[in-house]
Amino acid sequence: MYTRLPVPQRILDFIGEGSLFLIAGHREPDEDCVGSQLALGELLERLGKKVTLLSEGPWERAEIVSFRERFKDTADGCDRRNTRLIVVDCSPLERVGKLGDALAEFPVVFIDHHKTAAPTGLSYINPTAPAATLLVLMLWEAFGQPLTMEAAEHMLFGLCADTGFFRHLDADAETLADAQKLAGAGASLKKIFAAVNGDRTFNSRKLLGTVLAKAESYYDGRLIVCTEEREETERFGRENRDSDMLYQLLQSVGGVEAIAVVRQDTPEKCAIGLRSKDAVDVSKIAAVFGGGGHKNAAGASAEGLIPELKARVIAQFGECFR
Numbered sequence: 538m539y540t541r542l543p544v545p546q547r548i549l550d551f552i553g554e555g556s557l558f559l560i561a562g563h564r565e566p567d568e569d570c571v572g573s574q575l576a577l578g579e580l581l582e583r584l585g586k587k588v589t590l591l592s593e594g595p596w597e598r599a600e601i602v603s604f605r606e607r608f609k610d611t612a613d614g615c616d617r618r619n620t621r622l623i624v625v626d627c628s629p630l631e632r633v634g635k636l637g638d639a640l641a642e643f644p645v646v647f648i649d650h651h652k653t654a655a656p657t658g659l660s661y662i663n664p665t666a667p668a669a670t671l672l673v674l675m676l677w678e679a680f681g682q683p684l685t686m687e688a689a690e691h692m693l694f695g696l697c698a699d700t701g702f703f704r705h706l707d708a709d710a711e712t713l714a715d716a717q718k719l720a721g722a723g724a725s726l727k728k729i730f731a732a733v734n735g736d737r738t739f740n741s742r743k744l745l746g747t748v749l750a751k752a753e754s755y756y757d758g759r760l761i762v763c764t765e766e767r768e769e770t771e772r773f774g775r776e777n778r779d780s781d782m783l784y785q786l787l788q789s790v791g792g793v794e795a796i797a798v799v800r801q802d803t804p805e806k807c808a809i810g811l812r813s814k815d816a817v818d819v820s821k822i823a824a825v826f827g828g829g830g831h832k833n834a835a836g837a838s839a840e841g842l843i844p845e846l847k848a849r850v851i852a853q854f855g856e857c858f859r
């Protein structure tokens with residue numbers, strides 16, 4: 538359940554005293570990351586700052602690709618002596634990707650809501666926040682800026698995506714109170730739902746079907762594991778992945794407690810996606826593979842091939858289901 542934390546004065550000073558800012562997020566940006574960057578960028582511009590939004594990509598999600606042109610993928614050419622960096626929706630800097638190496642010298646603030654947050658410097662971390670965009674909303678309020686419709690839409694966009702359109706929330710009054718503020722500023726749930734869930738291609742459904750058809754069940758149905766080979770991704774197109782829908786369909790199976798998806802991303806590496814319903818803390822399992830995330834949603838990128846990594850992931854769940 539979300540408990541608001543006040544923004545530390547040192548963070549307000551860091552912003553107040555700077556004039557040039559880079560705002561970065563994690564690699565493989567998602568809606569919350571992009572929404573946080575856009576809404577924070579707009580706030581800083583309203584405060585008279587010059588802002589550059591950074592993202593390494595890859596821009597694979599259909600829901601966010603329209604924002605791509607507003608982001609740069611390099612900090613080259615910025616005034617290195619006077620520029621400050623804000624990293625949202627992740628920490629430490631390594632999660633930004635290769636781009637993070639080039640950002641190591643800047644004074645930095647981390648704004649993150651991940652359970653596995655590990656900031657290296659000034660930070661505003663709240664693992665109870667359902668989305669990083671709600672931490673950005675705290676900044677809008679701390680600076681006394683009235684919400685614009687555009688910023689409110691970006692923040693609601695991130696909130697909707699990270700909460701599965703509110704379905705992962707308990708009786709979370711604080712979060713709904715924030716959603717009410719965003720709706721009050723003109724952000725439309727209907728418009729966001731259409732942006733997140735509409736306009737899927739025929740191939741995206743075929744890929745979903747291919748992956749679902751191979752799903753395997755372990756530990757008396759408490760764990761479901763899916764795999765996606767490179768050949769399958771290529772046949773239907775990377776842009777046609779719909780992980781959220783895949784998790785949603787599998788989580789609706791009676792008795793299931795966790796879902797693991799192992800996808801061969803490159804010949805050497807797999808992406809591991811993990812979801813759980815209640816008790817199982819998948820962020821701990823992701824951490825074993827060098828990743829991180831939240832109790833009920835986490836992931837990692839690990840060296841290896843599907844058969845080996847799948848077996849290791851299943852074995853890790855043994856602890857939870859004993």
Ligand SMILES: [Mn+2]
Pocket residue numbers: 569570626650668669699
């Ligand atoms: Mn997030």
